[in-house]
Amino acid sequence: MELKRVVVTGLGALTPIGNTKDAYWEGLISGKSGAAPITYYDTEKFKTKFACELKDFEVTDFIDRKEARKMDKFAQYAMVAADEAIADAKLNLDEVNKLRVGVIWGAGIGGLETFQQEVLNFAAGDGTPRFNPFFIPKMIADIAPANISIKYGFMGPNYTTVSACASSANAMFDALNMIRLGHCDVIVTGGSEAAVTIAGMGGFNAMHALSTRNESPETASRPFDGTRDGFVLGEGAGALVLEEYEYAKARGAKIYAEFVGGGLSSDAYHMTAPHPDGIGVVSVMKNCLENAGLKAEDVDHINTHGTSTPLGDVAELKAISEIFGEHAKKININSTKSMTGHLLGAAGAIEAISVILAMEHGIVPPTINHSTVDENIDPELNLTLNKAQKRDVKVAMSNTFGFGGHNACVLFKKID
Template sequence: MRRVVITGIGAITPLGNSVKEFWDNIVAGKSSAAPITKFDASKYKTRFACEVKNFDGEKYFERKDLRKYDLFSQYAIAATEEAVQSAQIDFSTYSEEERADIGVIWGSGNGGISTFEEQVSLLYQGDGTKFSPFFVPKKIEDIAAGVISIRYQLYGPNYCPVSACASSNTAIINAFDTIRAGKAFMMIAGGSEAPITASSIGGFNAAQALSKRNDDPASASRPFDKDRDGFVLAEGAGALILEDYEHAIKRNAPIYGELIGTGQAADAFHLTGTPPDGRGAKLSMRKALNEAGINTGDVDYINAHATSTQLGDLSEAVAIEAMFGGSSKRPYISATKSMTGHLLGGAGAAEAIICILALKHGIVPPTINTKQLDEAISKDLNIVLGESVSADIKYALNNTFGFGGHTATTLFKKFEE
C-alpha cells in the first residue's frame, strides 16, 4: 500500500482565516463564541454562535461571480487556496493526463442552507415561480467539490460524502483510500459549512441540541463538564492536500504529517443520540488502529468529537476509556470545540489540521471552559484542561460522529523519512 502524506493545509474558521491565526488562537485557548450577527436571533432560545469574522469573498471571486456561490462554497475555495499555496503546487504545470489522477472529495452536511432559506422565503412572498437560476447549484452539498475541481482543472475522482458531522473526516478517509488504491496520486479533501441561519438555530433548538447560555457565550461550549447544556453552532472550512509519499518526495514538497489509519462504523442506535456504551466510536477507533498496525499504548493524543452535549460526550468518554483504559500510557485528550464551536460537516477537517499541527509542534491544545468533570466520566481520562501542554507526541487520533450514527476516525503520525 502507498504511504499517504499531508503536504498542504488551509483553514477558514471562527478563530481565524488562515492556518497560522487558527492554530495560534487554539494554542492560546481562545473562545470564538459571540452573539449572532448574521440574522436577528432575538426571538430564539439560542442567540449566539461561532461566526467567521472579516471574511471577504472578493479575494477569491470576481464580485459579479459571487452570486453564483453559497457561503459554504466560498469558504471551501478560500481554505483550499491556502492549502494549495502551502503545498507549493502549481496545477498548471501538470499535464491534462496527470490532472486526471488528482481529485477532490469534499464533505458538507448542510450545503447551501442559507441559499435554500432565501429562495423558499421568496417563493412564498411571490407568485410561486420566482427562482434564481443559481438556486440548485448553490444549494446542493456536492457543489463545493465541483467548484474546486473547476477552479484548478482537476479531472480525478470528485464527489461529496454526506455523513452529517462526520462528513469531512469521511472525505479525508475516502481520499486516503483513493490514493492507497492507486486511483490518484494527489487529492484535495476537507469540508465546509455555513449553517448560522434562522432555520439551523431553530431546528437545533427544537432538538434540544444547542447551549442556551446567552448570558456568557464565550464559556458556553464546555465539553465533559457536569453543567454542559449543548453545543455552539459554528461555520468555516478545513482543507488538506493528501499526496502519495513518493510523488511528494520527488517534487520536494513540504510534508506536515502522515495519515496512517482510518476507521468507519455505525452506532445503529438512534436518529440523533449516541449509545451509552459508545459502540460505534469504539469500532471506528479500533479499525483505525488496526489499519495503522499500532496498539492503544502508542496513541499519544486524541482530539475528541466532544461537542458539549450530555449524551454525546459521555458516550465518547466511555468509548475512550474502554479502548485505552488498560494502556500503561494514557493519551492526552482535548475537545477543541470548546474554542471553535461545532463546524458540523467541516469539523473533522478543521480538527485534522489541529492534530497535524499538534504532532508537528509538540503542543497539545487545551479544553477550555470545563470547570468540573461530569462524575459519570472516568477521572483516569487524561483531559487537558485550561492551558496547552508541550509533549513529544508521535500519533494523534481524530474522532467525528454524526446524526444517524455515523462514526469516522482518522489516525495521523508525525512525519519521519
C-alpha cells in the same frame, strides 16, 4: 497488493478563531473562544442567540464578486480553504497530471442559506415561481468540490460525502484510500459548512441540541464540564492536500505528517442520540487502529468529537477507556470544539488540521471552559483542561460522529 503511503503536504483553514491555518493555530493554543452574539439575523425570538461565526471575513477579498454571488457560503468557504491548502502545498499546476488529481469534500448540509432564502422569497411573493437560476447549483452539497476542480482543472475523482458531522472525516478516509490504491497522485480533501442561519439555528433549537447560555456565549461550549447544556454551532472550512509519499518526496514537498489510517462505523441505534454504551465509537476507533497497523499504546493524542452534550461526551470517553485501557490515562485528550464550536460537516477537517499542527509544534491545544467536575467522567483522564500542554506527539487520532449514528475516525503519524 501493497498499499501506497499517503502524506499531508498542504493545509488551509477558515474558522471562527482564525481565517488562515496559522491564525487558527494561534487561536487554538491561546484558548480563544469563537462564540459571540449572532450578527447575521435578528435573534430576539430564538432560544439561542449566539454562535461561532467567522470574524472579519469578506468573501470578495478572495473571490470575485460576480463569482461569489453564484455560490452559497459553504462553497465560498470551501474555495478559500482549498486555495490556501493548494498554495501551502506549493503544487506546480503546470507539471501535475490533472487527470490524477481529485477533490473529495465533505458537507453535512450544503447550501442551507440559499435554500432558506429562496423559500422565504417565494413565500413572500404572489405565488409565481420566481427562483434564482443558480438556486440548485448553489444549494447542492457536491458543488464545493466541483468549483475547486473547475478552478484548478483537476479531473480526477470529484464528489462530496454526506454523513452529517462525520462528513469531512469520511471524505478524508475516502481520499486516503484513493491514493493508497494507486488511483490518484494528489487529492484535495476537507469540508465546509455554513449553517448559522435562521433555519439552522431554529432546527437545532427545536431538537434541544444547542446550548442556551446566552448570558455568557464565550463559555457556552464546555465539553466534559458538569454544567454543559449543548453544543455551539460554528461555521467555516478546512482543507488538506494529500499526496502519495514517493510523489511528494520526488517534488521536494514539505510533509506535515503521514496519514496512516481511518475507520468508519455505525451506531445503528438512534436518529440523533449516541449509543449509551458507545458501541459504535469503540468499533470505529478499533477499525482505525487496525487499518493503520498501530496499537492502542502508540497513540499520544486524541481530539475527541466532544461537542459539549450531556450524553455524547460521556459515551465517547467511556469508549476511549475501553479501547485504550490504562494507556488512556497517558493520552492527551481534548476537544477543540470548546473554541471553534461545532462546524458540523467541516468539523473533521479542521480537527484533523489541529492534530497535525499539534504534531508539528509539540503542543496540544486545550479544552477550554472547564470548571465543574462531571462525576460520570474518569478523573484520571488527561482532558488537557483550560491550558495547552507541551507534548511530543508522534501519533494522533481525531474522532467525528454524526446524527444517524455515523462514526468516522482518522489517524496521523509523524513521518519516518
